[in-house]
Amino acid sequence: STVLMNGEFIPREEAKVDIEDRGYQFGDGIYEVIRVYNGKMFMAKEHLERLSASSEKIGIAISYSISELTNLLEALIAKNSLSTGILYMQFTRGTSPRNHGFPTDDVTPTFVAYTKLLQRPLENLENGVSVITVEDIRWSRCDIKSLNLLGNVIAKQKAAEAGCYESIQYRELSVTEGSSSNIWIVNGEKIQTHEANQFILNGITRQKIIQLCNENGMELEEKAFSIEDLIDADEVFLSSTTSEVTPITSVNNVPVKEGKVGEVTKKLQGLFVDAIIGECGQ
Numbered sequence: 202s203t204v205l206m207n208g209e210f211i212p213r214e215e216a217k218v219d220i221e222d223r224g225y226q227f228g229d230g231i232y233e234v235i236r237v238y239n240g241k242m243f244m245a246k247e248h249l250e251r252l253s254a255s256s257e258k259i260g261i262a263i264s265y266s267i268s269e270l271t272n273l274l275e276a277l278i279a280k281n282s283l284s285t286g287i288l289y290m291q292f293t294r295g296t297s298p299r300n301h302g303f304p305t306d307d308v309t310p311t312f313v314a315y316t317k318l319l320q321r322p323l324e325n326l327e328n329g330v331s332v333i334t335v336e337d338i339r340w341s342r343c344d345i346k347s348l349n350l351l352g353n354v355i356a357k358q359k360a361a362e363a364g365c366y367e368s369i370q371y372r373e374l375s376v377t378e379g380s381s382s383n384i385w386i387v388n389g390e391k392i393q394t395h396e397a398n399q400f401i402l403n404g405i406t407r408q409k410i411i412q413l414c415n416e417n418g419m420e421l422e423e424k425a426f427s428i429e430d431l432i433d434a435d436e437v438f439l440s441s442t443t444s445e446v447t448p449i450t451s452v453n454n455v456p457v458k459e460g461k462v463g464e465v466t467k468k469l470q471g472l473f474v475d476a477i478i479g480e481c482g483q
């Protein structure tokens with residue numbers, strides 16, 4: 202396959218990073234994952250704006266404009282003839298002798314992007330997934346989409362060891378988010394998810410769901426809820442770029458209501474698919 206490295210298209214095997222790249226040594230960088238449907242990026246502008254916001258929050262200067270990045274990513278998709286999949290991209294602070302403080306301004310960020318085939322998770326969308334709850338041990342700047350993912354990695358591994366798809370993290374009594382997803386509960390017609398602050402990543406899928414709720418007169422509150430609220434909810438679902446709107450049918454081995462996918466979740470799934478088709482076609 203062809204990958205993008207520092208603005209050039211090269212074969213996957215030729216893409217190498219230095220052992221003193223700060224992404225490798227410190228996790229000092231940021232990333233995005235963008236869904237590709239029908240060869241077209243979904244919500245690319247929102248992803249690239251979040252990338253730009255993340256880069257500003259940690260002081261990495263990206264020398265490409267959003268439209269330049271869009272053109273490069275579109276060319277990457279075309280070169281790999283990708284239809285349904287994802288595009289991964291990351292910027293690190295660059296290569297420099299190891300030292301915690303930032304290097305001098307002449308050190309340029311390392312930029313890598315590549316595509317991967319990935320079908321829509323149709324079975325999970327239809328039947329739902331199981332999750333466990335775990336303590337949120339991460340730092341307090343989870344709003345930055347940083348390469349420092351150790352807390353998330355450990356949480357996801359606990360889910361895997363429990364035979365589950367995802368871990369739902371909690372900080373003190375509040376549910377924050379999944380290891381790689383945002384978490385939602387539904388009671389009656391009311392939908393609730395953690396407010397966008399420094400304790401969660403404001404998912405692009407989350408933002409689309411909020412927009413769809415507003416456009417369709419669905420009741421929505423952006424406010425943290427407790428583990429008890431999670432256990433007692435009528436419906437629970439998670440959202441992410443790769444998982445879209447995935448129903449959660451069991452939490453800590455206990456079924457959510459009757460363990461069936463809820464009606465509000467199904468409605469949002471339908472609206473979300475319409476949004477995909479609207480932007481990327483059938």
Ligand code: PMP
Pocket residue numbers: 234353378379380381382383401402403404405406407440441442443
């Ligand atoms: N929270 C975390 C910690 C994540 O890693 C992700 C997925 N990247 C999300 C939420 C969902 O974000 P998005 O909808 O932009 O994929």
